[in-house]
Amino acid sequence: MNVNYLFSLVAVLLLFALAYLGVKVPGGQLLFGIIIPYVAFIAFLAGFFNRVMGWGRSAVPFRIPTTCGQQMSLPWIKQNKIDNPTTTWGVIARMFFEIVTFRSLFRNTRAAKKDGDRLQYKLEIFLWIGALAFHYTFLTVLIRHLRFFTEPVPGFVQMIERVDAFFQFGLPVVYLSGIVLLAAVLYLFLRRIFIPNVKYISLASDYFPLFLIGGIALTGIMMRYFTKVDITAAKELTMGLVTFHPTIPEGVGSIFYVHLFFVSVLLAYFPFSKLMHLGGVFLSPTRNLPTDTRARRHVNPWNYPVKVHTYEAYEDEFREKMIEAGLPVDKQPEPQAPEEKE
Amino acid sequence: MSDLPKSDEYFSQIDHKPPKLTGWMDTPINIRKGMYCYASNPKSVETLGLPYARPWNPLEDDWQLPENWQQIIHEGLKERLERFRSFKIFMDICVRCGACADKCHFFLGTGDPKNMPVLRAELLRSVYRNDFTAAGKILAKAGFGKQIGARPMTLDVLKEWWYYFFQCTECRRCSVFCPYGIDTAEITIIGRELLNLLGLNIDWIATPVANCYRTGNHLGIQPHAFKDMLEFFVDDIEEITGVRVDPQFNKKGADILFITPSGDVFADPGTYTCMGYMILFHFLKEKYGFDVTWSTYASEGGNFGFFTSHETMKRLNAKMYLEAKRLGVKWILGGECGHMWRVINQYMDTMNGPADFLEEPVSPITGTKFENAKSTKMVHIAEFTADLIKHGKLDLDVRRNDHLKVTFHDSCNPARGMGLLDEPRYVIKNVCNHFYEMPANTIREQTFCCGSGAGLNAGEDMELRMAGGLPRANAVKHVHKKHGVNMLACVCAIDRAVLPALMEYWVPEVDVTGLHELVANALILPGENDRETDLRGEPLPGTEDDTNE
Numbered sequence: 001m002n003v004n005y006l007f008s009l010v011a012v013l014l015l016f017a018l019a020y021l022g023v024k025v026p027g028g029q030l031l032f033g034i035i036i037p038y039v040a041f042i043a044f045l046a047g048f049f050n051r052v053m054g055w056g057r058s059a060v061p062f063r064i065p066t067t068c069g070q071q072m073s074l075p076w077i078k079q080n081k082i083d084n085p086t087t088t089w090g091v092i093a094r095m096f097f098e099i100v101t102f103r104s105l106f107r108n109t110r111a112a113k114k115d116g117d118r119l120q121y122k123l124e125i126f127l128w129i130g131a132l133a134f135h136y137t138f139l140t141v142l143i144r145h146l147r148f149f150t151e152p153v154p155g156f157v158q159m160i161e162r163v164d165a166f167f168q169f170g171l172p173v174v175y176l177s178g179i180v181l182l183a184a185v186l187y188l189f190l191r192r193i194f195i196p197n198v199k200y201i202s203l204a205s206d207y208f209p210l211f212l213i214g215g216i217a218l219t220g221i222m223m224r225y226f227t228k229v230d231i232t233a234a235k236e237l238t239m240g241l242v243t244f245h246p247t248i249p250e251g252v253g254s255i256f257y258v259h260l261f262f263v264s265v266l267l268a269y270f271p272f273s274k275l276m277h278l279g280g281v282f283l284s285p286t287r288n289l290p291t292d293t294r295a296r297r298h299v300n301p302w303n304y305p306v307k308v309h310t311y312e313a314y315e316d317e318f319r320e321k322m323i324e325a326g327l328p329v330d331k332q333p334e335p336q337a338p339e340e341k342e
Numbered sequence: 343m344s345d346l347p348k349s350d351e352y353f354s355q356i357d358h359k360p361p362k363l364t365g366w367m368d369t370p371i372n373i374r375k376g377m378y379c380y381a382s383n384p385k386s387v388e389t390l391g392l393p394y395a396r397p398w399n400p401l402e403d404d405w406q407l408p409e410n411w412q413q414i415i416h417e418g419l420k421e422r423l424e425r426f427r428s429f430k431i432f433m434d435i436c437v438r439c440g441a442c443a444d445k446c447h448f449f450l451g452t453g454d455p456k457n458m459p460v461l462r463a464e465l466l467r468s469v470y471r472n473d474f475t476a477a478g479k480i481l482a483k484a485g486f487g488k489q490i491g492a493r494p495m496t497l498d499v500l501k502e503w504w505y506y507f508f509q510c511t512e513c514r515r516c517s518v519f520c521p522y523g524i525d526t527a528e529i530t531i532i533g534r535e536l537l538n539l540l541g542l543n544i545d546w547i548a549t550p551v552a553n554c555y556r557t558g559n560h561l562g563i564q565p566h567a568f569k570d571m572l573e574f575f576v577d578d579i580e581e582i583t584g585v586r587v588d589p590q591f592n593k594k595g596a597d598i599l600f601i602t603p604s605g606d607v608f609a610d611p612g613t614y615t616c617m618g619y620m621i622l623f624h625f626l627k628e629k630y631g632f633d634v635t636w637s638t639y640a641s642e643g644g645n646f647g648f649f650t651s652h653e654t655m656k657r658l659n660a661k662m663y664l665e666a667k668r669l670g671v672k673w674i675l676g677g678e679c680g681h682m683w684r685v686i687n688q689y690m691d692t693m694n695g696p697a698d699f700l701e702e703p704v705s706p707i708t709g710t711k712f713e714n715a716k717s718t719k720m721v722h723i724a725e726f727t728a729d730l731i732k733h734g735k736l737d738l739d740v741r742r743n744d745h746l747k748v749t750f751h752d753s754c755n756p757a758r759g760m761g762l763l764d765e766p767r768y769v770i771k772n773v774c775n776h777f778y779e780m781p782a783n784t785i786r787e788q789t790f791c792c793g794s795g796a797g798l799n800a801g802e803d804m805e806l807r808m809a810g811g812l813p814r815a816n817a818v819k820h821v822h823k824k825h826g827v828n829m830l831a832c833v834c835a836i837d838r839a840v841l842p843a844l845m846e847y848w849v850p851e852v853d854v855t856g857l858h859e860l861v862a863n864a865l866i867l868p869g870e871n872d873r874e875t876d877l878r879g880e881p882l883p884g885t886e887d888d889t890n891e
Contacts, residue, residue, distance in 0.1 A: 003489075054430070055431055055434075056427075058425065058426060059425055059427060060426075060428070061425060061426065061652075062688055062692055064528065066518055066523055066525060066787075067758055067759065067760060067787065068518055069763070069786075070761050070764050071714065071761030073712075073725050073762075073764075073765060074725060074729055074732070074765070076732060083761075083787070098523075104441075104519055104520060104521050105439075105519070107519055107788075109444075109445075110444065111445075113353075113358075117816075117819070118816065118820070119812070195440065196362075197359075197360055197455065198438075198439075198440040198443070200365070200455055201455075201458065201460050205477075205489075205491065206438050272476055273477065274437045274438075276434055276435055277435040277436075277437055280435035280522060283427065284522050284523040284524070285427060285428040285431070286428065286524075286528075287522075291761065292714075293687050293691065293718075294691070294716070294717060294718040294760075295714050295717055296716070297691050297696055298691065299692065300693070302425060303692070303693065306653055307657060308660040308664070309556060309657075310664065311664060314556075314557075314558065314639050317556075318564055318566075322565045322566060322638075325570070326569075327591055327592055328592050328594070
């Protein structure tokens, strides 16, 4: 049986319990409110940096972009300048659409057997929609949270908030991003459970971040709409953290500490996990290189000489046969034994 | 092929759902007849000086491995993580979203979940995680390795690597759909490199590589025989057209060196493509003084080293520039081949360049500068011929191809490695009246592999080939039913070698041709007879009545 998701769910529940109960013991608030967030943030920065530098240290010996369109060739043949870019601008455009719109994922199709003898491929955009919804709402939530880390709150944060609360219902006003984020997490989880092939390939390390992010969203929503956390006190704590004058204000509920702890765990976990696709997507050599390998020379830093079979060795082996067949040779065979004349 | 069930039975038994009860790490490896190629012949491994040449049998428990094989793999892996950023990133950032899962022709044809690109890569990633990542080392020690997909390198894992890395044709279709561009071909290439460190190759790669190294081509044709073979075609061409063509060999001071896969010299229907080249070159020589030479030393375009290791690829590829330099030609023209062009496009200049002893390629007939080949100095014959047609330099009688309803198979490597998509289509449309595209999801960069690339075109793995070629054949079947297509054109010698068997199994009414067979059918040679047959000896449309009399 596939226990990977149970394993991750239990892990996240344990983390919840740890923080929920931990802040009730003496010193717990200090630990979960100040020490762990700092440690996590440092782990995130150092880990992220280390990982990217690790990739950077590895060579890019060959240019191996996957081309997804017509190459640059004869002047009257229209090149696909984005999917088969020969210029830096083309590469930038390709990467931009890849990172901002998940272009490759948009191509996704689903294959199915039909009518007894047919394979059919249908456009399958739900993963693309789910992924976009997930990443963009996450980004929105993140930006919205800058309200807690800045004084005065910058205009663009307020603007994002206004857009996010566009529908103006509920009190306090309901932010769409939180709801959509939770829904997207749920979708991404359900597809891992219900699509047999995806379930088959899913590991605990695929479920864990989903549960963790789901937990973050859930505790956030709980604080805002249900337990009604003391916002002023929460902001006092976060401002203390960013200004390096950390304090533990009175009256911040346990759920806040759980929320903060989940975020800390996510930060610390990030560099050691698949979440590093955030950094890696920029460095992928199949996407971020121009396809000009025939037009421009590229140097491999570890290129070394190899043993080749030279023409001379080849001719030495086949000279007689080549001459007999009338093929030109570089070296004529030794003149036949002059002693015959003698 | 006689062991295989009928194609419709085979199709109906494919199940794309993975097993319910066991996870992939608990599913034992089952090396099955018909799905793998024979082990490499020790003599071939020895010829190349590759390590651990020995007889071994995949079906036996003992693979006669060197004692420290785990250490060799570990160190090989370490070295490659430093040498290839692609590899390192692809080990780290896969999120297992599953977008690639049903993009692989081997998965679609076999339903074997380990043929999902993501899982094929996980076979290697699991060892990487266990040995090279902090999380993997800690969690594996705590007994949670399996949950995060980490496992130690064992003999079973090694066997799984061998089995599944030789069930991948390195076609890169999965990479097109991956949101991070993870290229399973790159992982397979490196996986095969690691296996080669232990002498574990398949013979359909090892022996062609040894042949290419020694004789210049994968079939081991010696120079005099190579010339003989082309001269057979000279006779055939004379019989069909009444014109005697005169190919040149190893000619110093020729303008252009022509290199094509040797499969075209050897087996039908590639031979007709080869005759096509010869007819075209003769036409160009007569009309425009085009001076091209063949080489017996660099007599292979295909590079089977690519399926062995980067180093072996480089060793074989070196011959192209060495020969061009020796003969003193201006630039190189390359024939219709799949992975040959991936190597030329993405590796050759870096490995064996700079080709500064050659000139930037210009068509001596049209004056067109091939800007895209400025550095490698090597032009694809589809580009070259498309340019000739565009400038009206060929005399064509298109009706001679009227008996053909043609569709075009984009070969994976040129399509996804370089983007050679419109040039061959332009040529076909100008030499044939009936051209039909296969469905959009099966052509261009989304093209499906022939199922036998990357060295898998052996006789003993026929079931694997027919399964892997299923998506391609299925799309051909679609246009065959819809438009009566009876000819599948391609620009790859491996395609020409393997697609006939694939068609025979799945769509028996369809034949296979190269681009230049179609060109030569239509090309009017100066002083030729009224042709009654095409290059295959089939009566031309409109001439049947005469021949019946």
